[in-house]
Amino acid sequence: MSGTPKADSRPLSPHLQVWRFHATMLASITHRITGVGLYFGTLLITAWLVALASGPDAYAVVEMVAFSIPGQLILFLWAVAILYHFANGIRHLVWDGPGLGFSPKVASQISIFNYAFAIVGAVALMAAAVLS
Amino acid sequence: MVQLTLPQNSKVQKGKTWPKPQGAKNLREFRIYRYSPEEKGNPRWDTYWVDMDKAGTMILDVLFYIKNTIDPTLAFRRSCREGVCGSCAMNIAGRNTIACTKGFDELPGGVISISPLPHLPVIRDLIPDLTNFYAQHAYVQPFLKTDSPTPEKEWRQSEEDRAQLDGLYECILCASCSTSCPSYWWNGDKYLGPAALLQAYRWLIDSRDEATGERLDDLEDPFKLYRCHTIMNCAQVCPKGLNPAQAIAKIKHMMVERVS
Numbered sequence: 281m282s283g284t285p286k287a288d289s290r291p292l293s294p295h296l297q298v299w300r301f302h303a304t305m306l307a308s309i310t311h312r313i314t315g316v317g318l319y320f321g322t323l324l325i326t327a328w329l330v331a332l333a334s335g336p337d338a339y340a341v342v343e344m345v346a347f348s349i350p351g352q353l354i355l356f357l358w359a360v361a362i363l364y365h366f367a368n369g370i371r372h373l374v375w376d377g378p379g380l381g382f383s384p385k386v387a388s389q390i391s392i393f394n395y396a397f398a399i400v401g402a403v404a405l406m407a408a409a410v411l412s
Numbered sequence: 413m414v415q416l417t418l419p420q421n422s423k424v425q426k427g428k429t430w431p432k433p434q435g436a437k438n439l440r441e442f443r444i445y446r447y448s449p450e451e452k453g454n455p456r457w458d459t460y461w462v463d464m465d466k467a468g469t470m471i472l473d474v475l476f477y478i479k480n481t482i483d484p485t486l487a488f489r490r491s492c493r494e495g496v497c498g499s500c501a502m503n504i505a506g507r508n509t510i511a512c513t514k515g516f517d518e519l520p521g522g523v524i525s526i527s528p529l530p531h532l533p534v535i536r537d538l539i540p541d542l543t544n545f546y547a548q549h550a551y552v553q554p555f556l557k558t559d560s561p562t563p564e565k566e567w568r569q570s571e572e573d574r575a576q577l578d579g580l581y582e583c584i585l586c587a588s589c590s591t592s593c594p595s596y597w598w599n600g601d602k603y604l605g606p607a608a609l610l611q612a613y614r615w616l617i618d619s620r621d622e623a624t625g626e627r628l629d630d631l632e633d634p635f636k637l638y639r640c641h642t643i644m645n646c647a648q649v650c651p652k653g654l655n656p657a658q659a660i661a662k663i664k665h666m667m668v669e670r671v672s
Contacts, residue, residue: 291422291447291455293503293540295530295597300506300520304644305594375642375661382658384648 304384307391311368314361321358352406359405364398414598424527427456430482436463440516442474444486445527447534455534457525458483464516471504471519471526472511475538488538495651498586502538503527508588510651529591531600545587548604552612552630557623573619580614580659582652583607589646589656595639603639604631606646606656613659616666628663628670637663 299305331342345351371390374380381387418424427446432439439461447455460478467477472493479486490500493512500511505524532540556567590596590605604612612631615621631637637660646656 289421290449290533290535290541292418293528293530293532293534294418294422294424294445295594296416297418297424298503298506298525298527299530299592302645302648304642304648308641308643372642376664379658379661379665382644382647382655382661384644384655387644387647 302384303388303391307368307394310364310395311372314365314368317358317361318365321361324354324358356402356406359402360398363401364394367394367397421454423454425454425456427458429459430461432461433463433466433481436461436465438464440464441523442478443523443525444478444538445525445534446486446537448485448536469515470512471514471516472500474516475500475511475526486538487536496584498584501529501586501588501591501651503530508592508649510586510588513651529587531597532591540591542587544600545590545605545607548590548608549585549611551604552608552615553623553627554611554615556615556618556621557626558620559622567620569619576617576619577614579654580610580617583610583614583654584652586651588649588651589654592645592649594643594645595641599635599639602635604636606640606660609637609640609663610654610656610659613663616663624666625670628667631663632667637667640664 328342328346331338346355368391371381371394375382381390424445442460442462443457444460445455446458460482462474462477467474470493472490475486475488475490479488488500488502488511490512491497492499495510495513498510501508502511504511504514504526505520508529511526526538528534528538528540529542532542532545535541558567585607587607589610590600590607593606595603596605609631612627616624616627621627640657640660642657642661644657647654647658650656
């Protein structure tokens, strides 16, 4: 900051250590984390497509992994990540385009809504998959 | 750079617990950040018990109560005690605000921690070094710039144009917003931060100012403006109820409109 670390022996004041998170702050970091997660999710789609092209034996392996408990958990988290990133992405478009939703109260409410949308949506998706 | 933890010399250690005031009925526990350059060692959290019946109504009153009756060595900045000077900005219960307008009734329950504005070099106790913050304010040239000859009386402005400045000119430069911003924490040397950008926008949309293009040029850079990721902490904490995040979004709009 104002001094170089060598010349500056003064302590740095606490930041994340003391901060009480806002809904919008959590929403922002979640957007980034889910975005990174989706990169890895794309690898899973690729694995699925490669297996599909390789024939029944390879596909059986993917199916086994996908229907295992860890596989189901990953699919659930992946669904949460996609839905959250989608909803919050629309919010970013609204911020950047029409420039709406900047009041702290509204922004906090939308953050909470996006979380709820992602979790409820992922549960509904999984339930639909199990029932079908 | 992102560094989630504090450097070794900045880790806050357990400090001293000061004696409780005698005969108090309504006691409240405060944990206050203490650092002195004369004493060797890391900063520490000192615990104070405050008689809330005698301390007044605002957090600044609590600090004065401690300084006057418990520990005269506690250092903090203050001046106007009514929310117009911005001197007493600090982190109170995990959020930045000015101590003089933060009432007891607005506090969350439990122990209240008070520390300097986040992610700045600490000079002493609750006093951070704001040199960089002021330099960034100077960088946006917060004054009227014109080419036209100066009018005989004042630079005139319509009521509508004047109304454009509402929600911008009220900024008291307390630095609560900039030091609440994680982007500013990690890139405070390159990103101008919400306070300076709010002021930049205040001059960009001033109908009397004639340096709009030049001002936009000065912000056209991957870091100075575009490190804003709408985390919104600035608008959440502003003690004057201003919205730097929105001002930054409007500058981004001006950048796009200028290109197209």
